[in-house]
Amino acid sequence: MSLADDDRLIGTRSRISAAMTGMIRERWGIAAEVDLGPPRDASFGDVSSQIALSIAGQLGLPPRDIADDMVAALREQSPSLGLAEVSVGGPGFVNLRFSDEYLEDFLGLLDARGLCGCLPDVGRGRRAMVEFVSSNPTGPLTVGHCRQAVLGDTIASLLRHVGWKVDREYYYNDSGRQIERLAHSLASRYSDIVSDGSTPFPEDGYQGGYIESWAGDLACRTRCFRWPDDAAEFASFALERAMAMIEQDLDRLGIRFDRFFRETELIPEKTERAIASMREVATPDGPLAYDDSEGKTWIRLTALDRPEDRVVRRADGRYTYRLPDIAYHLDKLQRGYDLLVDVFGSDHLDTSRDVVACVRRLAGPGEVDRKLRVVIHQFVTLMEGGRKVRMSTRAASYVTLGELIDLAGSADVTRYLFLTRRAEAHMDFDLDLARKQSDENPVYYVQYAHARISGILRNAREEGIGLPSAPGSVRGLLRHPRERELMRLLQECPFQVEAAAAALEPHRLTELMAEIASAFHGFYHSVRVLQAEEGSDTASARLLLTSATGKVLRDLLGMVRVEAPERM
RNA sequence: GCGCCCGUAGCUCAGUUGGAUAGAGCAGCGGACUUCUAAUCCGCAGGUCGCGCGUUCGAAUCGCGCCGGGCGUACCA
Numbered sequence: 001m002s003l004a005d006d007d008r009l010i011g012t013r014s015r016i017s018a019a020m021t022g023m024i025r026e027r028w029g030i031a032a033e034v035d036l037g038p039p040r041d042a043s044f045g046d047v048s049s050q051i052a053l054s055i056a057g058q059l060g061l062p063p064r065d066i067a068d069d070m071v072a073a074l075r076e077q078s079p080s081l082g083l084a085e086v087s088v089g090g091p092g093f094v095n096l097r098f099s100d101e102y103l104e105d106f107l108g109l110l111d112a113r114g115l116c117g118c119l120p121d122v123g124r125g126r127r128a129m130v131e132f133v134s135s136n137p138t139g140p141l142t143v144g145h146c147r148q149a150v151l152g153d154t155i156a157s158l159l160r161h162v163g164w165k166v167d168r169e170y171y172y173n174d175s176g177r178q179i180e181r182l183a184h185s186l187a188s189r190y191s192d193i194v195s196d197g198s199t200p201f202p203e204d205g206y207q208g209g210y211i212e213s214w215a216g217d218l219a220c221r222t223r224c225f226r227w228p229d230d231a232a233e234f235a236s237f238a239l240e241r242a243m244a245m246i247e248q249d250l251d252r253l254g255i256r257f258d259r260f261f262r263e264t265e266l267i268p269e270k271t272e273r274a275i276a277s278m279r280e281v282a283t284p285d286g287p288l289a290y291d292d293s294e295g296k297t298w299i300r301l302t303a304l305d306r307p308e309d310r311v312v313r314r315a316d317g318r319y320t321y322r323l324p325d326i327a328y329h330l331d332k333l334q335r336g337y338d339l340l341v342d343v344f345g346s347d348h349l350d351t352s353r354d355v356v357a358c359v360r361r362l363a364g365p366g367e368v369d370r371k372l373r374v375v376i377h378q379f380v381t382l383m384e385g386g387r388k389v390r391m392s393t394r395a396a397s398y399v400t401l402g403e404l405i406d407l408a409g410s411a412d413v414t415r416y417l418f419l420t421r422r423a424e425a426h427m428d429f430d431l432d433l434a435r436k437q438s439d440e441n442p443v444y445y446v447q448y449a450h451a452r453i454s455g456i457l458r459n460a461r462e463e464g465i466g467l468p469s470a471p472g473s474v475r476g477l478l479r480h481p482r483e484r485e486l487m488r489l490l491q492e493c494p495f496q497v498e499a500a501a502a503a504l505e506p507h508r509l510t511e512l513m514a515e516i517a518s519a520f521h522g523f524y525h526s527v528r529v530l531q532a533e534e535g536s537d538t539a540s541a542r543l544l545l546t547s548a549t550g551k552v553l554r555d556l557l558g559m560v561r562v563e564a565p566e567r568m
Numbered sequence: 569g570c571g572c573c574c575g576u577a578g579c580u581c582a583g584u585u586g587g588a589u590a591g592a593g594c595a596g597c598g599g600a601c602u603u604c605u606a607a608u609c610c611g612c613a614g615g616u617c618g619c620g621c622g623u624u625c626g627a628a629u630c631g632c633g634c635c636g637g638g639c640g641u642a643c644c645a
Contacts, residue, residue: 037584040587040590050586050587053587062625091587092587138645176644177645307641308641310642310643311642311643315643316643318643320643320644321645346638348639348640349573350641351645378638381638424573425574426573426574427581430579440593445607448607452605458604499584511582514592521608521609522609522610524609525609531604568607
């Protein structure tokens, strides 16, 4: 099959939508975008549109009459659109059934190119950046960071697969009060070792055991350090160690960042420029940034429909969190990205809204609304023995990312489980369940399907059974309901991935995989692949279906970066 | 108090942006291995979609008001 034919095949669904849009414009003179989705029940058809219901009010016509007209018009074109059947259902759905030829050809295409080779090029080489984790280097990453790490990484992966050029970026604080507190905590542990404990532990210091271990390493050095004279040394040593620890944990999840952006890169030029710009923005209540009598600088967020004005530079000249973050977002916009994704925990929601409001005002609402998208995820509640595990970084009562991976059995299980829920849904992570490593775990279900497929392919090679020799030679051989269901589902995959990327919703991938695995296991139990009673042509056709399913699963598992095992 | 998120089967969650008879996985019950992998499959059971008004041809989905949980409400990040 030629490349042009392949592209025509991939574009079939959008040609159907376009044809429907065209006939609505011709017949009724209105513009309507037609979305195709799976119908409630497979018996209605392969895809369905509710367009007649949506435009009925506008046209003042009964939806069924509209649907009837559209079906009549569609029937004339159906062969060229890969459709075997067009009908009206329920209150006015337009139900479509693909021709067997279309599904068979699509199957061949998926097997030849893999799912990745069939994905639309939405990004067209444009640049996107996903900022995530961005946890301050004051301790190890914990369970909540783990969810965010997996989310952000998979969003980046999704975008890359649909044609974006993606950078992953981690933004962190390398100065300020938290870092000072960290340095002070380290200095105290250090003084316990090298001297007489002359530096008392700060009241709200970080109590994690990792700091004692750093202190031990520092004590091995020939030079002797003193607090507060060597505060800078303590801070840089702690920062270096903390970031190394964080990178090591991320590495266990297989996550690499393209850039670690330090807050001090913005200070003072970019932060001061941001303040200066805000001073020049006039609002009905006065300039967007203003000073008070105590020498503090405020942002007039109330003029941007935000609940409260906020201090962004204190009297001692230090910035509070929001200002560097505003400067950072301006910087990201100026770096020429076409899409910026922020992944934050729900605790950052309020601040994020403030930052976005300011950035919109400074860079222009159109530009920001077009480019910036914020994904907010809810917290993870860790459950153990049927009870919640309380977590706090400062008090050192937490389960680290590394421990979580150990408890869950593997990075793969951890990644997969975090992707089985929508970002904005609260999530219970049951440690006891994770520890079991049993078949209650959904990742095994999908992996088992892949391993089973690999086994069949191995046996086929041994028995000398090959794939169909010519693309057309599976015609009419895959007519079992289970076969057809699997083909229909596979055909949908490129569009589901595209939708998941557009919505920045990686959990759709795990849902899709579970569906495919289920359809495959059902198929496997309904018919014999290699010893097909119907003959060797059928065996080859089923082998093609098996092989294509394997490639789709392999590529989907690849997108969430979970191993696709050959054996289990 | 105020703002945002969430509330769907015993448990954990989907639900294609307002559409057809509300779905899946676990857990429960009953079946299927001399067969390409039983980490699988098939069947049964399980629901006032937190509650109440409203919007309209039509609501789990949108609006308002309650109830419950989470996160914010810092001159921490």
